[in-house]
Amino acid sequence: MSSEERTNLAAIVEGNRKIRLEHRDIPTLGTNDVLISISSVGICGSDLKYWAYGKCGRFSLNGKSMVIGHEAAGVVTSVGSGVKHLKIGDRVTIEPGVPCKSCEICQGGRYNLCKKMRFCATPPVDGNLCNYYVHDADFCYKIPDNITTEEAAMLEPLSVAVYACERANIGLGQSIVIFGAGPIGILCGLVAKNSGASNICIVDIDEGRLAFAKSLGAANKTYFATLEASKDPSKVADDILEILGSDLGAHSSLECSGADSSLATGIHVTRPGGSVILVGRGSLSPSIPIVLAATKEVDIKGVFRYANNYPQSISLVSSGAIDVSKLITHRFTLQESEKAFEVAADSRQRAIKVMINC
Ligand SMILES: [Zn+2]
Ligand SMILES: [Zn+2]
Incomplete structure (x- = not known):
């Protein structure tokens, strides 16, 4: 097909709970880039925030529009002259953040913390919920034949979980x-189990989600939290530890809910010398028992996306160790993007992962 025959439909958000579908030019290719025909894009919590409010955490659209989407996979259709490891026709998963590669932070390996990071669908950088998208080839990974493009799109959230479990130093027999x-x-539960954790309790305020998590093998124990009970984190922690069956407390706790009370409960529930991993995003300055954390030597560790985790994620899915396809509860086409976002944002639809196939 000549480039004139190809169209590049893109899903654009403005922060008003609408998706505008607009034809954009097919982007031009740099020396170290690949052009990708996008196949599958998952919708993430951050995408929903830009769609609904135009902002997410410290990032804001500031009244501008942006192509949404960052959990994507597709097929290489053009290759820059400097690209050696990919060729036309390769199916790839896209690591959406491209750092500067040359600062001290990047050179040290923690490139996710680079100050010059350009990340898909984080203002002002456009995302990849569109037909054609150009990306730095160093951050595109060829996927094996036994991984579908939907599963390949799921490697982005899986990489968050792999990195979170790496930060937690999860090991054999841990709680x-x-x-x-x-x-x-x-996904954190599935990765923790694969890292050797033998006793995993997952906590939520939605019993349906707890049952689903358990059915996928993400936890062997569940704790149904009520909003009422969350007012006293130490009391909730006692109840969770009873279910966990550990007087000493958990080796680590992973906060993936964004609820400030869970962060506080996590400090109580973690054993001395353990760690609390902050994956979710709650309020900017939550009230937490920081002196308790200090006297228990509980390390509170942040997680910002991931670094160097895509190869691990590919291997976990390709080997069959983790089945990410089971998390996909809804599917839509690119043209149906607005409906897809509405469903993802509506708790009555009980969506876990909404997938858009372009
Ligand atoms: Zn995401
Ligand atoms: Zn850098």
């Missing part, structure tokens, strides 16, 4: 508490 049974909490 873990996970707050939040959404896609990230479920």
Whole structure:
């Protein structure tokens, strides 16, 4: 097909709960880039925030519009002259953040913290919920034949979970508490189990989500939290530890809910010398028992996306160790993007992962 025959439909958000579908030019290719015909894009919590409010955490659209989407996979259709490891026809998963590669932080390996990071669908950078998208080839990974493009799109949230479990130093026989049974909490449970954790309790305020998480094998124990009970984190922690069956507390707890009370409960529920991993995003300055954390030497560790985790995620899915396809509860086409976002945002639809196939 000549480029004139190809169209590049893109899904654009403006922060008013609408998706505008607009034909854009097919982007031009740099020396180290590949042009990708996008196949599958998952909708993430951050995408929903830009769609609904025009902002997410410290990032804002500031009244501008943006192509949404960052959990994507597709097929390489053009290759820059400097690209050696990919060729036309390769199916790839896209790691959506491209750092500067040359600063001290990047050179040290923690490139996710690079100050010059350009990340898909984080203002002002456009995302990849569109037909054609150009990306730095260094951040595109060829996927094996036994991984579908839908599963390849799921490697983005899976990489968040792999990195979170890496930060937690999860090891053999450990007890873990996970707050939040959404896609990230479920994936954290699956990765924790694969890292050797033998006792995993997942906590949520939605019994349906807890049952789903358990049915996927993300946890062997569940704790149904009521909003009322969350007013006293130490009391909730006692109840969780009873279910966990550990007097000492969890080796680590992973906060994946974004609820400030869960962060506080996580400090109580974690054993001395353990760690609390902050994956979710609650309020900017939550009130937490920080002195308790200090006297228990509970490390509170942040998680910002991931670094160097895509190869691990590909291997976990390709080997069959983790089945990410089970998290996909709804599917739409690119033309149906607005409906897809509405369903993802509506708790009555009980969506875990909404997937858009372009
Ligand atoms: Zn995401
Ligand atoms: Zn850098």
